[in-house]
Amino acid sequence: MQMINLQTMGIKTLSDLTSVVSPENVDTVLNINNIPRTPNIAQAYQQVCDDIVSQSTEPISPNTKLDMLGKYTDNADIFETVALADEQDWQILYQNGSLHNFIRLPDEITLPLTNGVIGNGQTLPRSIYDKIAQELRIAQTLPNYDPLPKSMIERLFADYNSNNLSSRFDEVASKYTNPDVFYWFHIPWGEVTLYSSIDKTSVDFPVYPEELQDGRSANYDTMPELLYQYEPWQVYKSSGPRKVSYKFDFHRDMWTGNHLDGKAGQLVRFCEACCYPDYDGSAVHTPTVDLYIGGKRHISGVLTECNADWDGPLGLDNYYLHCVLTISIIEVSPIPLNYKSVKSLPIVGYDKQGQVL
Numbered sequence: 001m002q003m004i005n006l007q008t009m010g011i012k013t014l015s016d017l018t019s020v021v022s023p024e025n026v027d028t029v030l031n032i033n034n035i036p037r038t039p040n041i042a043q044a045y046q047q048v049c050d051d052i053v054s055q056s057t058e059p060i061s062p063n064t065k066l067d068m069l070g071k072y073t074d075n076a077d078i079f080e081t082v083a084l085a086d087e088q089d090w091q092i093l094y095q096n097g098s099l100h101n102f103i104r105l106p107d108e109i110t111l112p113l114t115n116g117v118i119g120n121g122q123t124l125p126r127s128i129y130d131k132i133a134q135e136l137r138i139a140q141t142l143p144n145y146d147p148l149p150k151s152m153i154e155r156l157f158a159d160y161n162s163n164n165l166s167s168r169f170d171e172v173a174s175k176y177t178n179p180d181v182f183y184w185f186h187i188p189w190g191e192v193t194l195y196s197s198i199d200k201t202s203v204d205f206p207v208y209p210e211e212l213q214d215g216r217s218a219n220y221d222t223m224p225e226l227l228y229q230y231e232p233w234q235v236y237k238s239s240g241p242r243k244v245s246y247k248f249d250f251h252r253d254m255w256t257g258n259h260l261d262g263k264a265g266q267l268v269r270f271c272e273a274c275c276y277p278d279y280d281g282s283a284v285h286t287p288t289v290d291l292y293i294g295g296k297r298h299i300s301g302v303l304t305e306c307n308a309d310w311d312g313p314l315g316l317d318n319y320y321l322h323c324v325l326t327i328s329i330i331e332v333s334p335i336p337l338n339y340k341s342v343k344s345l346p347i348v349g350y351d352k353q354g355q356v357l
Contacts, residue, residue, distance in 0.1 A: 002111060002119030003078060003102040009116035012042045022260040022317055025109055033103045034096055049092050049100050056091040062136040068093060073129060077118045083132060083153045110316050112258055128156050187254060194271065194327075195290040198278045203270045206254040208293065210324075211247040216240060216342075242331035244299050246291070252321050259315045264323060271327050274303040288332060301331040 004011070004020065011017050014037070018026050030037055038044045060068075068090075072079040081102070082093060089099045098104050102118070111117045132153065192205040217240060223233035252259035278285040290300045305328035310320035335341065 001075065001078070001107055002105045002109070002117055003081075003098065004105065004111065005101050005116040005118075006042055006045065006103060007101050009114075012040065014039050014041050017041050019256075019261045019263075020111070020258065021105070021109060022262050024317070025106075025260070028106050029103065029109070032106055033098055035103070045103060048096065049088075052092050052095050053088045056095075059087060060090040060094055064094065065090065066133055066136045069129075069132065073124045074121065075119045076122045076124045077120045079124050079129075080153070080157050081118060109260075111260065114257075131156060191292075191294055193292040194274070195292070196270070196274050196287055197289070198274075198285060198287040203267050205248055205250070205267065207248055207250045209246040210249045211245075213245040214242070215244070216242045239337065240331065241301075242299070242333075243328065244331070245305075245326060245328045248325045248327075250323055250325070252315060252323070259321055260317060268306075268308045268323065268325060271303065271306045271325065272308075275306055289329060291329060299329050299331050300334050301329045304328050304330050 006012075009016075009020060011020060014026070017029065021029050027037070029035075030041075033045065034048055035041060035045050069079060069082060072082055081099065082089075085093065085099060093099055105111070105119075113120055135152065187206050188208060189204055189206070192208055193202050194205070195202040219237040219239070220234040221237050223235055250264065252264040255261055255263035274287050274289050277287065286302065288301060289303050291298050305326070307326045309324040309326075311322050311324075312320055313322075315321045
């Protein structure tokens with residue numbers, strides 16, 4: 001099992017929780033923690049904990065504590081957190097299965113381990129369990145027993161961590177690595193943005209387009225055959241429209257490091273929505289989009305095609321992790337186009353005001 005620290009993860013609202021556990025898991029997480037569905041999740045959970053503490057009249061017995069600790073021997077970090085808990089947290093754990101700052105996750109949800117997620121799947125050494133069990137059995141014989149001595153527990157786990165190879169590796173590696181999971185990768189946030197005219201919102205892509213097909217065309221009519229003309233006369237009719245196809249290759253972990261955040265799905269849905277109009281009574285509002293690359297407008301027009309190709313491996317929610325998204329846009333130019341203006345255009349198109357650079 002796992003628990004998440006609301007404070008460390010910055011979870012205050014229902015939206016915050018949704019971004020961590022994904023929309024389809026929110027209700028399950030709320031139910032197992034007895035949290036009502038409300039915009040302010042942190043405040044509602046605080047009230048749940050306060051009610052439990054205020055209604056508790058008897059302390060948790062040492063034997064009960066030992067039984068409760070036995071449930072967490074498969075996760076040494078949860079065991080340590082519970083063993084160091086105060087009496088109020090023991091009451092909350094006994095009645096709600098959670099702690100004052102932690103809510104638990106159902107077994108079918110597994111999040112990447114961070115500072116705010118505990119449940120490392122490491123089996124607790126038998127020697128630590130036996131030592132704490134001994135202390136609790138001694139406390140059971142005393143008329144007025146105290147909580148588990150924190151100094152003893154901290155010393156046990158300090159010795160355990162110092163002798164743990166992975167812990168020593170993490171300590172050394174932390175000197176040479178940045179805690180930000182994307183520190184060594186260039187995620188171009190704010191550099192590739194798609195803007196919609198319907199609700200005047202935009203969405204960022206975590207990557208530059210892998211491929212780009214930019215096409216223009218000219219249309220001519222053929223004059224009827226004239227006497228003694230070897231080739232038909234070509235009479236100019238129109239130019240364009242310009243059509244551009246963009247191919248984006250991304251992974252669902254590229255937003256926050258947690259593919260359950262739903263960010264990739266939101267990006268795909270935004271692009272798909274731009275293929276549809278908005279209705280206001282009998283009025284039909286056709287959306288136009290602006291795609292910015294490198295902070296400069298590359299094209300302004302109508303989004304005519306959106307294709308999302310998903311493939312494995314599967315994530316923790318049993319859905320594909322990798323996506324290749326292709327969108328096609330037909331230009332509706334914000335400036336008049338002619339020979340001279342097109343010839344003077346830079347590679348990346350127009351600036352944010354629609355002026356030729």
